[in-house]
Amino acid sequence: MTTSSPFHKKVILITGASGLIGRHLVDRYLSLGAIVCAQVNTGDIPAHENLHVIAKDLAVPTSGTSLVQEAVSRAGSLDFIINNAANQAVLDSATATPDQIALMHRINVQAPSEIIDEASRHGVGVVLNISSVEALNPRPGHEIYGASKAALDLLTKSASRTYAPMRTLGLRLGLIGGPGIDEGWPEGVAAWKSASPLGRYGTPDEVVGVTEFLLSPANAWATGSTYDFDGGVGSSSW
Numbered sequence: 001m002t003t004s005s006p007f008h009k010k011v012i013l014i015t016g017a018s019g020l021i022g023r024h025l026v027d028r029y030l031s032l033g034a035i036v037c038a039q040v041n042t043g044d045i046p047a048h049e050n051l052h053v054i055a056k057d058l059a060v061p062t063s064g065t066s067l068v069q070e071a072v073s074r075a076g077s078l079d080f081i082i083n084n085a086a087n088q089a090v091l092d093s094a095t096a097t098p099d100q101i102a103l104m105h106r107i108n109v110q111a112p113s114e115i116i117d118e119a120s121r122h123g124v125g126v127v128l129n130i131s132s133v134e135a136l137n138p139r140p141g142h143e144i145y146g147a148s149k150a151a152l153d154l155l156t157k158s159a160s161r162t163y164a165p166m167r168t169l170g171l172r173l174g175l176i177g178g179p180g181i182d183e184g185w186p187e188g189v190a191a192w193k194s195a196s197p198l199g200r201y202g203t204p205d206e207v208v209g210v211t212e213f214l215l216s217p218a219n220a221w222a223t224g225s226t227y228d229f230d231g232g233v234g235s236s237s238w
Helices: 020-031 063-075 098-119 143-162 186-195 204-215
Strands: 011-014 035-040 051-055 080-083 126-132 167-173 226-229
Touching: 011 020, 011 063, 020 035, 020 204, 035 063, 051 063, 063 098, 080 098, 080 204, 098 126, 098 143, 126 143, 126 204, 143 167, 143 226, 167 204, 204 226
Parallel strands: 011 035, 011 080, 035 051, 080 126, 126 167, 167 226
Antiparallel strands: none
16 A cells, blocks of 8 residues: 555445455555445455445445445545446346346446435545446347446436536446356357457456546546446457
8 A cells, every 4th residue: 555546545435345346446445545435235345444344235225325325424525436236137138027127227227326416415526337348239138237237328428417526437347257257157258258359358456457547537537438348349249
């Protein structure tokens, strides 16, 4: 940790903090000297003096609003938010129930919308929404998930106007690999590598590095933009 970090003593709220990318985000921003509020629904995060773990089920209506309020209450202020939590269930559009579709929309769109709205009341500088390449080109069987992420992309753009000068940004991710992915999903990994000009999936550490830039003063003139980080797959079809 260095005091020259733009995140030193800043407060950042990270949703979905116990997942693959979420844990890497938490660890990295703590190492940069930030005070981290980590939203979890399931899973544990090791204790740290600058870490506030907030148990919150984003499937519950208005939970996004109360999450921001609790983060501010715990940490005293709030500077950045990364909306990383997501429902990634594979829902067949022909058989998915209204409740399944509503739950996906609730977590992937409505909760971030509540978080953004409440963030604007507490001096937050930047909100970063984690999106997916499937917002633009969903695989067969992933249409409902893709639609929810497309809605999140539009929320990023519209919120930049509604809530300025607070800035809203998006990061549209491709396949990010974790332990066991090659063995657990060999056909998907093979399809991804075949479609990617770089021939590989991304890593959580690479995602974290991009978020650092997007939230930093070096990116201070950007709002409403969603950035592709997908190994070039957006230039082709997978």
